[in-house]
Amino acid sequence: MSADAHNLAGPAGHGHEAHAHSEGGHGSIQSYLTGFVLSVILTVIPFWLVMGNVLDNSLVTTLVILALGGVQMVVHVVYFLHMSTKSEGGWTFMALIFTITLVVIMLAGSVWVMYHLNHNMMPMDAHDVMNNAR
């Protein structure tokens, strides 16, 4: 397995990379605390928005909490996972971009297709019928 990964990383400059990693690989106390404070703020705001019913429009609230969740994920990747475009010679970043692409296609595609399938196939949403009957 390590040979496989090594192949990916490429032989050039490999020893140097490993060295750099062990030196500055997992950040400083400042980076952890910055990440922590940002995470707390980005967690408290969405909970406050939803629990306090701050915004009247639930669509706006949904978009805001999704955006804050996305920002917090970036904060975690940068300050806790110490990802940068340069770590491991850029290969971790490449893998991350590839994964994000797949995830977006999978999530957006599934929800989009299944929504239209529901919409087109059923005269009325099945759960609406049942919820009304309740």
Next chain:
Amino acid sequence: MMHAETAPPGAAAPVFYQTDEEGHHSEGSTMLGFWLYLMSDCLIFATLFATYGVLGRSYAAGPTPKELFDLPGIAVNTAMLLFSSITYGFAMLEMDRDRVKQTQIWLAVTGLFGAAFVFLEIREFVHLFHEGAPPWRSAFLSSFYTLVSTHGLHVSMGILWLIVLMVQVRKHGLIVENKRRLMCLSMFWHFLDLIWIGVFTVVYLMGVLE
């Protein structure tokens, strides 16, 4: 087998492997390999999120998220996981300074926060069962339990891994191998916290909003 798979039919290959074996186990390649594992794990969670996204509003006349979810409890759960992330960070900083005892203490604190998270989640599930919301009640609940318990199972395995590593550090100290293992677990642990952001946003907060 590994050789047969990876070695290209060329003269360069033997030289390549020789350098790999001469040096100590290369940290960089392990970290990259573990990162690739995390990305594949990310895809597992993405499929479960997609399933929840499709089925999450199919209540089958059963209970809805608004009736079921207790947001203050979820906030406490979120805090547990976030605290465990920062304490693991402290453990890594102590590891960098080769201080075994402090590393072990922070690892133990991390494990306790993780255990508190799993405990609260199990308690929530038990509560939901009593409320008449088991997984077989509706498609929403099936997809909810699959997604959330897969994450919980990951955290539980992370705690098991953490305990094993604490025993390893106790026996062998902070040797190169143990440092590498602790760094892998660090990535795993922070990754689980990242997935939880998606869970509390999409499942709990958006569920209560509807």
